[in-house]
Amino acid sequence: MLDAYIPVFLFILVALGFAIFTLMVAGLVHPRRYNRVKLQPYECGIEPLTDARDRYSVRYYLVAMLFVIFDVETVFMFPWAVIMDELALFGLIEMLVFLFILVVGYVYAWRKGALDWT
Amino acid sequence: MLETFIIPLLQIAVLLNAVLVAVTFMVLMERKVMAWAQARLGPMRVGPHGILQAIVDPIKLILKEDITPVAADKWVFTVAPIMSLVPALVVFSVVPFGPDPLYYVADINVGLLFIVAVTSIGVYGIILGGWSSNSKYPLLASLRASAQLISYEIAVTMTLVSVILTSGTLSLVGIVEAQREAGVWFGFIQPVAFVLVFIGGLAETNRVPFDLPEAETELTGGFHTEYSGMRFALFFLAEYANIIVISAIVAIMFLGGWMRPFPNVEALAFLDLIPPWIWLIGKIFLFLYVFIWIRATLPRYRYDQLMRLGWKVLIPIAIGNLVITGIVKVLV
Numbered sequence: 365m366l367d368a369y370i371p372v373f374l375f376i377l378v379a380l381g382f383a384i385f386t387l388m389v390a391g392l393v394h395p396r397r398y399n400r401v402k403l404q405p406y407e408c409g410i411e412p413l414t415d416a417r418d419r420y421s422v423r424y425y426l427v428a429m430l431f432v433i434f435d436v437e438t439v440f441m442f443p444w445a446v447i448m449d450e451l452a453l454f455g456l457i458e459m460l461v462f463l464f465i466l467v468v469g470y471v472y473a474w475r476k477g478a479l480d481w482t
Numbered sequence: 483m484l485e486t487f488i489i490p491l492l493q494i495a496v497l498l499n500a501v502l503v504a505v506t507f508m509v510l511m512e513r514k515v516m517a518w519a520q521a522r523l524g525p526m527r528v529g530p531h532g533i534l535q536a537i538v539d540p541i542k543l544i545l546k547e548d549i550t551p552v553a554a555d556k557w558v559f560t561v562a563p564i565m566s567l568v569p570a571l572v573v574f575s576v577v578p579f580g581p582d583p584l585y586y587v588a589d590i591n592v593g594l595l596f597i598v599a600v601t602s603i604g605v606y607g608i609i610l611g612g613w614s615s616n617s618k619y620p621l622l623a624s625l626r627a628s629a630q631l632i633s634y635e636i637a638v639t640m641t642l643v644s645v646i647l648t649s650g651t652l653s654l655v656g657i658v659e660a661q662r663e664a665g666v667w668f669g670f671i672q673p674v675a676f677v678l679v680f681i682g683g684l685a686e687t688n689r690v691p692f693d694l695p696e697a698e699t700e701l702t703g704g705f706h707t708e709y710s711g712m713r714f715a716l717f718f719l720a721e722y723a724n725i726i727v728i729s730a731i732v733a734i735m736f737l738g739g740w741m742r743p744f745p746n747v748e749a750l751a752f753l754d755l756i757p758p759w760i761w762l763i764g765k766i767f768l769f770l771y772v773f774i775w776i777r778a779t780l781p782r783y784r785y786d787q788l789m790r791l792g793w794k795v796l797i798p799i800a801i802g803n804l805v806i807t808g809i810v811k812v813l814v
Contacts, residue, residue: 371490371588372596375575376568378494383564383716390544390712403552405617406707416553416618424629427789431632434797438639441804442595445646448811456812463805470797479793481786 426478437466493587497574505722506536512774519778540715548711551615558614563709563716566607569600570723577730578655580740580758586655593654594646597731598639601686604720605631608695611717612705624705626785627695631686633789637796638682641675644800644807645735648672658739665746669736674803676736678796680769683728685792687721690777694785729769730762737765 405412444451444459451458473479510525510532517524525532550559576593578586590596605628612624646652648671649660661668669676685692688704696704706717733739740758744750783791 367486368588368590370486371494372572372575372590374487374490375494375572375587378491378498379568379571380564382498382571383567386544386716387560387564387712390548390715393545394711395545395547397547398549402549405551405553405615406702407618408702412553412617416616416621417613420622420625424625427629427633430793431636434636435632435639438636438643439595441640441643442646442652445643446650446652448647448808449650453812456808459808460805463801467801470801474794479789481789 423481430473430478433469434466437462490587493584494575497587498571501571501574501723501726502719503536504726505719506540508722508726508770509539510536511770512777515771515774516778519775543715543718544712546711548713549708551617551708553616554708555614555616558610559708560713562607562611562614563713563720564607565610566604566720567716567723569603569607570720570727573597573600573727574723574730576654577727577734578658578739579762581655581658585740585759589653589655592652594642594652594657597654597727598635598642601724601727602631602635604724607717607720608705611709615705615708617708619701619703620705620707623695623701623703623707626701627688627705630688630692630695630788630792633792634682634685634692634796637792637800638679638686640797640800640804641678641682642735644675644804645672645679647804647807647811654734654739657735658741661738662741662745667736667738667743672736672803672807674799676732678800678803679732679735681796683732684773684776685788687725687728687773689725689773691780691783692788693777693782694788697782725770725773726766729766729773732769733762733765739765 405416440462441459444455448455513535514524514532525535528534528538550556573596575587576590576596578589580586583589608627608631609624612620612622612627615621645657645668648664648668649657651657651660657668664671684690688695695701698704701707706714709717738745740762742750742753742756742761
């Protein structure tokens with residue numbers, strides 16, 4: 365059962381190795397002619413006056429929270445979809461109830477304006 | 483020993499090389515197709531019709547100066563591109579290029595879930611890359627990118643559920659076999675899902691018309707503005723590897739993967755002379771071409787339009803498609 369995952373782990377190791385190896389090879393050969401201006405954060409030629417990590421729009425947090433809710437609920441549907449053949453009508457009704465609750469939450473978020481960006 | 487380690491390692495080596503070569507040639511293909519669409523010639527200098535450009539570009543990137551800005555978070559700045567690239571490559575371990583075990587690295591029974599989970603890790607690379615740069619444009623771009631990726635992921639994941647309903651399995655090999663049994667590609671049974679996953683794929687890979695995270699005209703280059711040299715190249719590789727992954731998934735789920743067209747029509751059996759992996763790669767390149775074609779054709783969305791499309795259009799369609807698929811499955 366878990367044997368099927370051995371190649372996947374191997375792949376992860378190989379991919380990691382590849383990424384680190386290329387970075388190291390490039391680190392050996394690339395030129396290093398740094399100066400103060402070159403190492404500044406890019407800001408269209410203007411000297412950066414403030415730190416970049418400023419406050420940003422609260423909507424990003426809102427999107428992230430909505431994502432967590434909806435994505436977790438979607439993951440619940442995966443096992444249901446796989447064994448749908450055995451569950452038949454019972455499974456369908458159960459899932460319609462679940463989806464109905466999900467849609468109620470979705471409509472609530474919509475009506476509250478959580479889905480509007482402007 | 484041979485079965486568990488050596489053969490998979492050989493497969494991984496072949497696959498990894500194939501992906502990297504495919505990425506370099508896709509970059510060339512993109513430049514060429516864009517050029518033709520705009521009545522230009524594109525790269526012509528290196529080799530016949532610029533063919534060798536695909537080899538010269540990576541060499542150039544290795545030899546470029548690699549800058550870490552003084553304000554940046556040094557370690558996170560280096561880890562971010564690796565975190566972006568590794569998931570994009572690892573996904574290929576479950577992509578089947580043919581019916582027997584020789585053609586895929588692993589056939590795990592939760593293949594589709596694995597793909598959804600692993601591709602999501604790539605978002606961390608983008609967020610960390612933008613954050614650690616400590617520069618304004620990359621930070622804005624990484625915020626945009628992560629919000630966009632997670633918004634479209636809901637619609638795509640939900641659409642995948644309706645495809646699983648049709649196939650009854652999460653294994654990618656199983657999904658292709660289910661299409662053989664159904665005698666028709668799922669693209670015809672689930673046309674709505676096909677279009678939804680493709681649109682979602684455009685958004686997940688930050689392609690036009692959803693390329694706001696890298697809108698050059700407003701953000702100079704996106705979350706990798708501060709990156710240069712090989713670390714930039716890793717982000718670049720990850721981005722194109724992701725495009726190939728999405729194309730492969732769409733081809734496997736909706737266009738029959740490695741199968742020839744009309745797998746149940748005997749009269750077309752001569753098409754089986756073409757090996758299965760060529761069929762899949764052909765379908766992948768068809769989608770890569772469509773990706774480039776769309777880039778050459780469409781303008782960019784505005785950010786509020788993008789969010790509205792994701793949350794208010796695609797998600798209701800995905801839920802509706804799921805409900806209809808479920809009802810049809812039980813009643814028919």
